[in-house]
Structure formats: C-alpha cells, structure tokens
Amino acid sequence: MSDFLIDEELLAAIDMGSNSFHLAIARVDHGEVKKVASMSEKVQLAAGLDENKNLTEAAQQRGLACLARFVGRLSSVQANRLRIVATNALRQAKNGHEFIQRAAEILPKPIEIIAGREEARLIYLGVSHTMVNSGRRLVIDIGGGSTELIIGEEFEPIHTESLQMGCVAFTSAYFSDGEINQKNFDKAVVAARKELSGIANTYKTAGWDTVVGSSGTIKACRQITVNMGWSDEKENLTREGLEKLKEKLLKFKHISEVDFDGLKEDRRAVLPAGIAILYAVFDVLELTQLVYSDGALREGVMYDLLGRFQHEDIRDRSVQALMGRYNADPKQAERVVKTAQHLLDGVSKSLNLNTEDGDLLRRAAYLHEIGLAISHGGYHRHGAYLLQHSDIAGFSQIDQNHLSHLVAHHRRKLRSDSRVDVAKVGGSKLVHLSLLLRLAVLLNHSRSDEMLPAIELSIGNEQQWQLSVSGDAKQWPLLVADLHDEQVQFKHWDIELNIQSEQFID
Missing domain, CATH: 3.30.420.150 (Exopolyphosphatase. Domain 2)
Structure with missing residues (x-):
C-alpha cells in the first residue's frame, strides 16, 4: 500500500444502507475529498428481512444487481482505494453471511459490516468535512x-x-x-x-x-x-x-x-x-x-480511508485507547510487536501476507493482554470477548472478529477443530497470523529486555515451518521447553514446526 495519495488519485466508497445503496468516487485535492461521480439506488434491503430476520431471495437479488452495476463504474479505482461498508440491515440479517459470500463474487473488495456507533462516527466525519x-x-x-x-x-x-x-x-x-x-x-x-x-x-x-x-x-x-x-x-x-x-x-x-x-x-x-x-x-x-x-456515511468512509493513507489511522488510536483502558503493559506489548514484525518479515512472501495482514498482526500483538484486566485465568478468552463485542472506532465487525480470533488463540492448547473455525473466519491467512502471534508471545515469555537468541523463521511450504535459533540453546532452557511444547500445538493445526539450533535436541 502506498504511504500517501497524490492529488488526482481516486478514492471510492460503497455505502450499503438499509434503504439505499450509494457509490461515491472522488479525487483527493490538497487533502480534501472532491466527489467526481456518484450513483444511488433504492434497494430497500431492510424491507427484505422476513419474520425470522433473514434476507429474502428477492432482496438479495436486488442488492447483488445493484452492486454489479456499481462495479461497472469502478474500473479506474484501485482496490486498495475502495471501501465497501454495510449498515443496519446486514447487521440484523441472520443470513447476512450468505449475501456477503455471493457479493464477494462480484466485488473487488470484501464488504465491511460496521457497528452502529462506527456508522455514527463515519457519518459525523462526512458531515464535519463538508x-x-x-x-x-x-x-x-x-x-x-x-x-x-x-x-x-x-x-x-x-x-x-x-x-x-x-x-x-x-x-x-x-x-x-x-x-x-x-x-x-x-x-x-x-x-x-x-x-x-x-x-x-x-x-x-x-x-x-x-x-x-x-x-x-x-x-x-x-x-x-x-x-x-x-x-x-x-x-x-x-x-x-x-x-x-x-x-x-x-x-x-x-x-x-x-x-x-x-x-x-x-x-x-x-x-x-x-x-x-x-x-x-x-x-x-x-x-x-x-x-x-450533503456529507454522509460515504463521504466519511472516504475521509477515513484517506486518513489511513496519511498515517492518521483511527484504528491505531483506538488500539492505544484500549490498551490504556484495560491497563495493558505497553513495554511487553512493544516487545511482542517487534518480534511479530521480525517473524512476519521472514515469511510474508512465502505465505502471501500483505501490508493489511501485517497491520492486523501488529494490532493484535498490542492488544493480546487486555483480558488481564478481567482475570489472569483464561485472559486470552476474556481479551477475545472484549474485542468481539466492544464498539471500537475504525474497525468493522469483520476486523474485530479477526482480532478476536488472534487473541483467543495466542496461548494455551490449540484444538484441531478451532483451526477450522479460524479458517472459516479469515482463511489460511488468519491461521498463519495466529501462529505467528503465538510464536511472538512465546519468545517474550521472560517479559525482559535482555537479548534473545537470534531467531529466523522460514517456510518450506505452508505445512513446514522452520525456526532457526542461533547460539547455544542451553542458555535458554525455558525457551527450549516452550518451543518443544509449541511443536505439539502446531501439529494440532497441521503445521510441522522444525527448530534448528547448534544444541537444540528436537
């Protein structure tokens, strides 16, 4: 992803409202979003919710047909400069996932279902900029x-x-x-x-x-x-x-x-x-x-997207606010973030992980201990619950779900069936990010700034990971024991973790 947007580059937003779907395309002009094209259709998705809160087939067809027409106007907009947000109707729909899966075959980017207060924040952003x-x-x-x-x-x-x-x-x-x-x-x-x-x-x-x-x-x-x-x-x-x-x-x-x-x-x-x-x-x-x-949700979405390119990402401010609210240890968080980034650098190409995946891993690393504010026992589950159910500015429900799974699986035993659950939510990428976070946390169990052994992670294939530990592993007996235990956990998720060191007995 580019670090900035130059003038004349395009941004776009699709707002899938409960009454109308809107498309807005704009150019960035001296830090301001100038709309150059727009479309709007009355889809009335909310009217298509039946008595069981399921979207009817007719409502889904209306929505999909509208999105297909919108996509025809997006050929000049790069995918990383587009956001697609859905509001109350899809928040309410019990079969919303079905519609999202069908829409994914049409759209160049995933749909983000945003919480009500996040919708409110983005509306305010759109209004205040106009x-x-x-x-x-x-x-x-x-x-x-x-x-x-x-x-x-x-x-x-x-x-x-x-x-x-x-x-x-x-x-x-x-x-x-x-x-x-x-x-x-x-x-x-x-x-x-x-x-x-x-x-x-x-x-x-x-x-x-x-x-x-x-x-x-x-x-x-x-x-x-x-x-x-x-x-x-x-x-x-x-x-x-x-x-x-x-x-x-x-x-x-x-x-x-x-x-x-x-x-x-x-x-x-x-x-x-x-x-x-x-x-x-x-x-x-x-x-x-x-x-x-005239400012509304779609304008707010584009200004929020512009902020991400200009290093004013509300999501990072939200992460810091959560850490402060739940008294997470900032020094430990920074250690884990640094280690996670190092591990990611070694395998991102092999695992096809991009900048957005790296941002997700970094934010999860910052937040992995927030559950300690509730209880030490099972704090990973408490943290996952907080991330799943809190209103967090800047994050879609999908974003929060991904963060929740990363934090939920960063410690303790891994079950084979939980790998299936994680893959359903975020595919193989989320599975791999979960394992990277586990390693980053494990390597910092000492909660110390003392030098760790030099560690490099490489990938033979998605099922064969190799962790190289330099130096005499006997200097770090607890680390050795933890890595032995982690090999067993990785196998539960069908990954062979091979550890290579001068004196490491595998």
Missing part, C-alpha cells in the same frame, strides 16, 4: 434501519449513538398497509420517543450550538418545506415547518396519494415513517431548527 466549523454540533442521520445521533466538535465526535429506528423498518411496522392516519403516525412517534428516551438527558446535558441533518429522509423533508415556503430565510428546516409538513401529510389517506413538490417517487413510500421519526427527534431533544449537510 461544513464550516461552527462549534459543537448535533448531527442527525435517519437511515432505513437505524438513526444515528452524534455530538461532536470540529472533526472529533464526543457522543455517538445508533438507535433501532429507521424509515424502512418503521414503514413495515406502522404503515405496512399503506394507510396514513393519526393513529398510525402517533404509534410511530411514540416508538421513536421510546428509542430516544435512553439518550435524551445525556445529549441535552452535553448541549450543542448547531443541529445538522444528513441523508435522504432529512433531505426530503427539508426540500419539501423549502418548496412549500415553510422553511426559514436560510432554507433551514424549522419546528414550525415540520409541524406544517406533518399536518399536510395526515391529509393524505394512503401512501399512494402522497404528493409534494420535489419529492422523488422512490422516497414516497417511506416518507410518513421518516417524518414520524424526525418529529419525535425534534420533540424529545427540543429542537427548533436544523441545517442540512
């Missing part, structure tokens, strides 16, 4: 399956929340028959108020200077009020304008009758639910107006 700094902001984004609310200053979010209410999900729940009446609308508003009640006090205490809305529902509501003359002089969406919009909506008896100047046809069906959610947000948070921003 607006002049205006003090503390409250950002609201009503999507198809969830609604994100973020308070932040400049480019840094302070509070991030993702609530289970969205215009597609609420349409299915409260307007499924297409009827529009006061009763249905009030039910939707009450449900949204309940979702908001858990964060209202925290958010109102934190406060904000401006309120910003993004994405389709708020864009549509704001545009209607502008066209109807219900906005303020700066064309902002006001509480009074939203009240007039609600009253006008309730005069329609059915979704098919909804007709507002400027409303797109594909937005009509989900507009009543979207207005109900926005109405509840204004009510519970006591808002008077909001401004609209």
Whole structure:
C-alpha cells in the first residue's frame, strides 16, 4: 500500500444502507475529498428481512444487481482505494453471511459490516468535512434501519449513538398497509420517543450550538418545506415547518396519494415513517431548527480511508485507547510487536501476507493482554470477548472478529477443530497470523529486555515451518521447553514446526 495519495488519485466508497445503496468516487485535492461521480439506488434491503430476520431471495437479488452495476463504474479505482461498508440491515440479517459470500463474487473488495456507533462516527466525519466549523454540533442521520445521533466538535465526535429506528423498518411496522392516519403516525412517534428516551438527558446535558441533518429522509423533508415556503430565510428546516409538513401529510389517506413538490417517487413510500421519526427527534431533544449537510456515511468512509493513507489511522488510536483502558503493559506489548514484525518479515512472501495482514498482526500483538484486566485465568478468552463485542472506532465487525480470533488463540492448547473455525473466519491467512502471534508471545515469555537468541523463521511450504535459533540453546532452557511444547500445538493445526539450533535436541 502506498504511504500517501497524490492529488488526482481516486478514492471510492460503497455505502450499503438499509434503504439505499450509494457509490461515491472522488479525487483527493490538497487533502480534501472532491466527489467526481456518484450513483444511488433504492434497494430497500431492510424491507427484505422476513419474520425470522433473514434476507429474502428477492432482496438479495436486488442488492447483488445493484452492486454489479456499481462495479461497472469502478474500473479506474484501485482496490486498495475502495471501501465497501454495510449498515443496519446486514447487521440484523441472520443470513447476512450468505449475501456477503455471493457479493464477494462480484466485488473487488470484501464488504465491511460496521457497528452502529462506527456508522455514527463515519457519518459525523462526512458531515464535519463538508461544513464550516461552527462549534459543537448535533448531527442527525435517519437511515432505513437505524438513526444515528452524534455530538461532536470540529472533526472529533464526543457522543455517538445508533438507535433501532429507521424509515424502512418503521414503514413495515406502522404503515405496512399503506394507510396514513393519526393513529398510525402517533404509534410511530411514540416508538421513536421510546428509542430516544435512553439518550435524551445525556445529549441535552452535553448541549450543542448547531443541529445538522444528513441523508435522504432529512433531505426530503427539508426540500419539501423549502418548496412549500415553510422553511426559514436560510432554507433551514424549522419546528414550525415540520409541524406544517406533518399536518399536510395526515391529509393524505394512503401512501399512494402522497404528493409534494420535489419529492422523488422512490422516497414516497417511506416518507410518513421518516417524518414520524424526525418529529419525535425534534420533540424529545427540543429542537427548533436544523441545517442540512450533503456529507454522509460515504463521504466519511472516504475521509477515513484517506486518513489511513496519511498515517492518521483511527484504528491505531483506538488500539492505544484500549490498551490504556484495560491497563495493558505497553513495554511487553512493544516487545511482542517487534518480534511479530521480525517473524512476519521472514515469511510474508512465502505465505502471501500483505501490508493489511501485517497491520492486523501488529494490532493484535498490542492488544493480546487486555483480558488481564478481567482475570489472569483464561485472559486470552476474556481479551477475545472484549474485542468481539466492544464498539471500537475504525474497525468493522469483520476486523474485530479477526482480532478476536488472534487473541483467543495466542496461548494455551490449540484444538484441531478451532483451526477450522479460524479458517472459516479469515482463511489460511488468519491461521498463519495466529501462529505467528503465538510464536511472538512465546519468545517474550521472560517479559525482559535482555537479548534473545537470534531467531529466523522460514517456510518450506505452508505445512513446514522452520525456526532457526542461533547460539547455544542451553542458555535458554525455558525457551527450549516452550518451543518443544509449541511443536505439539502446531501439529494440532497441521503445521510441522522444525527448530534448528547448534544444541537444540528436537
């Protein structure tokens, strides 16, 4: 991967939302992301979730067909400059893995399912880069399956929340028959108020200077009020304008009758639910107006990707924050990181491991002891649980799953069936990274800065690893014993670990 992006190079993001899929292609111009092309399609993935939370075949076909059309526009974008993120619908879908596997046959990069708070962080990043700094902001984004609310200053979010209410999900729940009446609308508003009640006090205490809305529902509501003359002089969406919009909506008896100047046809069906959610947000948070921003998740994804190229990777900041939160020993972590990098350098070509694999190994090496904050017994399992279930800024659910498996298998016995589990999650690469981390941790059991013997790892083939230990191995009897034990563990994962030393008895 390049260390930086020069001007005129392209970035791209695909945002697989619960209502719409979006593609954005942009050039980097003096550190800013300038959009040059975009596509958007109403896929309504969330509407394709059946009563068992499985995506129907029809919904999957809609999504796959859309992605195939997007790929046709990506020929000029290098794969390492593309990110593909999926949100609430795939977070909820029990058979989401099936869709992801089918999509992998179309897409040049894997889909990243991002957690709700990570979605919120990226939305804030997209909004904050498209607006002049205006003090503390409250950002609201009503999507198809969830609604994100973020308070932040400049480019840094302070509070991030993702609530289970969205215009597609609420349409299915409260307007499924297409009827529009006061009763249905009030039910939707009450449900949204309940979702908001858990964060209202925290958010109102934190406060904000401006309120910003993004994405389709708020864009549509704001545009209607502008066209109807219900906005303020700066064309902002006001509480009074939203009240007039609600009253006008309730005069329609059915979704098919909804007709507002400027409303797109594909937005009509989900507009009543979207207005109900926005109405509840204004009510519970006591808002008077909001401004609209064109920045959204896909812009945030591209700015986050740009940061990775410019050595401002939020994932590394998150790793350091986790180490601090769980009081991980930074000196031991650095020893293991250094050893892991040395081992990786010797085998990366043979095992086809790239820079991203190296980054994953390095981050796991930093985090391998965070489970000690819970208990020494089985701390590798505690650490794995924390990594699997925490909200970690910058990481997709797949990233966290990979980290979790690396930490879970860095010590103690390896079972043959666990190799199959690891391979299912991350293929042979994750299997090999797990073994590299084990060796790096083992070689630093002394927790000392004293010189280790010179060690080189080489690969004959994927099943034959050779560790060369220079000097008299009798100087390190505990290391010798540990390596003997590790040979047995490697065999459980079908790897022969051969150890070569002047006086090492294999």
